[in-house]
Amino acid sequence: MNFFQEKAVTASDKTFFHLREDIVEGHISSGSKLSEVELSTKYEVSRAVVREAINRLEACNIVERKANVGARVVTLTSEGLLELYQIREALEGMAARLAAQKMPDAEINQLSSLLEGQQDEVKQRNVYYQEAGDLDFHYRIIVGSQNQQLITMLSNGIYHLARMYRVQLGMTGPRVTTAYDEHIHIVRAIANRDGELAEILMRRHIQYSKNNIAVKLSNMK
Amino acid sequence: MNFFQEKAVTASDKTFFHLREDIVEGHISSGSKLSEVELSTKYEVSRAVVREAINRLEACNIVERKANVGARVVTLTSEGLLELYQIREALEGMAARLAAQKMPDAEINQLSSLLEGQQDEVKQRNVYYQEAGDLDFHYRIIVGSQNQQLITMLSNGIYHLARMYRVQLGMTGPRVTTAYDEHIHIVRAIANRDGELAEILMRRHIQYSKNNIAVKLSNMK
């Protein structure tokens, strides 16, 4: 599941990863308070490392912190989701454009064959694709952009936030095959080295998934 | 100078701001090592708060840290600058698009009259405009996007990095009047609620300043 290989060398790292997973996967519910002492007993580390982990979560926009008061998990709102997808649209659109310019042929071919391999799976509406396959696709293009700052920005922060939304809103299910076709077209544009088209298609693609989620979100309440 | 009002309530905050300024303004040179003990004596605080400050700087991409080794100020490279401007182009382009949709009329008017007020100053090639005026312009549009995550992203991280580049490369000087005209056109598009045009113009505007800096950068070495 971890595409972006993150090695936890220090205890702070481990606590950060644990805590992030517990939040993103919904074991710690959105909006709840993060008590430093409580977490330090739970994860069996000192308060200092919990603090450091929370600070990092704050930098990822996963928790909000007020001085002398404490940290809370961010509350998910439809506005927040909208904002997030606007940012993804901008950044991943740019990533697709850059990938069309810079992504090595070898990587493009790998991506193409990856998609071909997923074709059967998708036709059978295998839900797996939605999660891992989609993530894999987007991540490869981001890496293909060869923009290091863009890569860290997206894989450190934005993707976990986006997943947090999907998990907490119970997003699984359709939009599998349509998304697959969009992926195909995006890769084709990249292979043709047409950055402008790649960007347009990627932005559309993200707009579609945003709308898809937004509809579900409005159906819930 | 501080458009984004940041209040330092805790000692960690103060140290963070001090340290960031010392780095961005070039008092601590790019690539140098940040010793925790050294800084703690310099700023007269404990190592813990220096650590916290460094962690925050790391989240801003201003310093890089290796576990058990330490933190260094990022080294500025022409690739890094290029990457940064690609990100700015994507994000601020989106900000301009959103501002055209959401920015209140009052704020647009304020921005218009701000530019008019700067006109004389610009015609006289007052260098002040380049720095503060340009920053003010961009910041207002970002805020006008009404996308909170976008706002924090740009004002916490990216702008300080961009300024760090300009300072360390000794960027002052021309491109004042041309940039001013571009500003005028962008605001006009926003006032006309033409998000698509606003985005295009903003992206062009950022591409121009990127090229402007890139030329200077290549002339130096």
Place this chain on the structure above:
DNA sequence: AATAATAATATTGTCGACAATTTATCTGCT
């Protein structure tokens, strides 16, 4: 003399304790 292994030093990572601030509880007054 050069290299490898080992010891010494310095730096970062982690911890528990204390200080400052906020939040909750209690007391007294109208």
Place this chain on the structure above:
DNA sequence: AGCAGATAAATTGTCGACAATATTATTATT
């Protein structure tokens, strides 16, 4: 009873000390 202020409890912020790791210096061997 309800509110204001004072007091107590709990939580976060800061600190200095110790542990673990990395870097440097030393020694031994070829």
